[in-house]
Amino acid sequence: MPSAYIALDKKDAVAPVRRRIFGSFVEHLGRGVYTGIYEPSHPSASDEGFRMDVVELVRELGSTTVRYPGGNFVSGFRWEDSVGPRETRPVRRDLSWHSLESNQIGLDEFARWLKLTDSELMLAVNVATRGILPALDLLEYANHPSGTALSDLRIANGTPDPHNVRMWCLGNEMDGPWQTGFMAADDYGKIAARTAAAMKAADKDLELVVCGSSGSGMPTFGDWERTVLEHCYEHVDYVSCHAYYQELDGDLASFLASPIDMAFFIDAVAATADHVGYKKRSSKKINISFDEWNVWYVKEHEESGAVNDEWRHAPRQLEDVYTVADAVVVGSLLMTLLKRSDRVAAASLAQLVNVIAPIMTEPGGPAWRQTTFYPFSITSRLASGEVIRPVIETSTYTTARHGEVPLVDAVATSDDDRAAVFLVNRHLTEAAQVTVDVRGLGSSVITEALTLADSDVYAKNTLADQHRVTPSANTTAKLADGLLTLELPPVSWTAVALG
Template sequence: MPRAHITLDRQAVIAPVRRRTFGSFVEHLGRCVYTGLYEPGHPTANDDGFRMDVVELVKELGSTTIRYPGGNFVSGFRWEDSVGPREQRPVRRDLAWHALESNQVGLDEFAKWLKLTDSELMLAVNVATRGILPALDLLEYANHPSGTALSDLRVANGTPDPHDIRMWCLGNEMDGPWQTGFMTADDYGKIAARTAAAMKMADKDLELVVCGSSGSGMPTFGDWERTVLEHAYDHVDYVSCHAYYQEHDGDLGSFLASATDMDYFIDTVVATADHVGFKKRSDKKINISFDEWNVWYLKEHMESQKLDTEWRHAPRQLEDTYTVADAVVVGNLLMTLLKRSDRVTSASLAQLVNVIAPIMTEPGGAAWRQTTFYPFSITSRLASGEVIRPVVDAPTYQTGRHGEASVIDAVATVDEDRSAVFLVNRDLEEAAQITIDVRSLGSSRIAEAVTLADSDVYAKNTLAEQHRVSPAANTTAAIADGVLTIDLPPVSWTAIALR
């Protein structure tokens, strides 16, 4: 059995645990909104048409900040379509996902849903096909108390209190040729800077996110961030990162090491942002909003995608069903985001319901947890206080895509009266015996130890078998004389809570 030793030092603080790290993403795509969040007539629907079975799962998931309404969708979106009397809202074509948008759920309705889940809204504005004035109009409608044309319109529409939205995204993936209205870095940097400056004239305390590269594999990656930030650095607070991972050609070992690529991505963007800051002689630091991340079987989607000439409402799109291995990777990616909490201060798991999501629903029927639900919900519940950097002494292995990777990965958080350790075993065949020096944490007992694993790493939760995969108590965990020992099954994710 492979062995690994981990040392935890309470003083090795990286940064506070950022609650916005546990954000998610709702886009008007597929069945995320319609028959996902919103389904009037469903047995659990409230008076506003929202599925309360989904609300309860979202609360259990522990998501904090929700990015909305896109995504690619936002680049063709006219926000005015989605407010006011529902019977007067126009049906529009969404070019991004080749679907019809009914606009029956808009800003005011979504804000009501957020209150049910105790979540914060991160709102995206369309800078691709619209521009500065519509963004200012949306800001006025959303945030101004009353006494102006658009704030009074919101009041007349039944929302007397302002939404007070703090985080705003300036478009989405503007480097991507798939994006309606995509731009060069120079063109986007200029419009983003002007839009940001205007929005901060209205409210200087807004937190604005400028678009970084839509992926580290883009040919302009790095240079895009540099050019955009040279224009917008003084006016924005975050640069976005997007990353999706999947198993390629049966190479499970590389897939399990996906977090090493995310770490490289973050390093590169931080270095680029700081380079621009140094050039500008600025004391300001640009943080990262990793506002799209997940496992997504994009290759299979692209290969199977056929242009559907029929325009439909809420078609089934991107409904990946996740495996145990996928859940281990998602848990590991979230561990990496925690480890980078010094600069990644906001993140959004993409997406929330039905579309590459931890929660699935059936129209008129059940809602259930995907395998990926569990590492996210448990980490959100247990992680608090400060993130500390572990020292991991473990075997390594060679991957085909990401070079050398540690068999064991770990991160820990510590609070006044509790701490938590999160672990991954990437070994494909063998369990690992772990010893963890926790003396510095002052922990004397194990409050909880759970592991997500299965003899079939491709096991899934489905409509027919909704509870096929779930975490189980790890009975090997023990603590004595300040040393915690635990065995980790192959291809597994584990969380330990200490008191």
């Protein structure tokens, strides 16, 4: 049986647990909004048409921030279309996802939905096909209290209080040729700098996110960040990272090691940002907003010919159904974000409902939890205080994509009166016996121990079988004399709460 020894001590604190790491993402794509969060005819619908069964699941998920309204969608979006009387809102074509947008849900409605879920709004502006003035207009509409044309328009539209949006994304994936209005790094850096400077002139305390690379495999990766930040370093606060992972060609071993790529991505972007900062003799530190990350079957999407010649409202798109293995990867990616919380200040699981999402719905029917729901919700609930970086002794295994990789990985958090340990076993067939020295955390009792695993690593939760995969109590977990011992099943993710 593989084994691991893990030492945890409060002196190895990385940074405080940043609640914005537990963010999510809603894009006007597929059924993410319509029949996802909004379905006026649904039995659970509120007076405003929001599915309250979905609201309850979002609250359980523990999502703290939501990036909106895109994603690729934002690069063709006119924000003015989505406010005011619904009967006068225009229907537009969305070129990114080849569908029709009714604009029945816009900024004001979405902000009210966020209040139901206790989430913070992270708003994206269209710098790809619009520019500085529309961004300033949106900022005025969203945040100015009253007494100006656009703030008074918001009030007339039924929203007397400003939305007070603090985090703003300056476009989306501007390095990607799939993006409407994509640009070279030099061109984007200049427009991002001018837009950011103008927005900061309106409100110096805004937190602005500039687009980094759409993935560590992009041919311009590294050079993109350097060039963009040389233009706008002093005007922005975060640089974005986006990454999606999937099992390719039956290589489950490499897929389970996806966090190796995520850690490399974060470290490389942080180093590049610091290089620009040192070059500019700046005392400022640029943090990372990892505002798109998930498992996504991109290859299958590209091969399916999902984009066709039809223009439809809210078609079924990107409705990936996730497996146990996918959930283990999602849990371990979230562990990686926590480990790097000294630089990753915000993150967004992409997306929230129906579209590559932890929550699924059926029009007129139920809402249910995908397998990936559980590691996110449990980590969001248990993580608090400081992130503790562990010292891990474990054997490795060989992967085709990532070389030698530890079989067992872990991270912990510690608060005044509680702690939590999150663990993953990547072995494909064997359980791992793990000992965790928690004397440095001052813990003396196990309050909860949950493991997500299954004899079928490709088991899924579906409309027909919504509870096929759920976490179960890990009855092997024992704590004595400051040593936590437990057994981790093969291809599993585990959380242990301590008091």
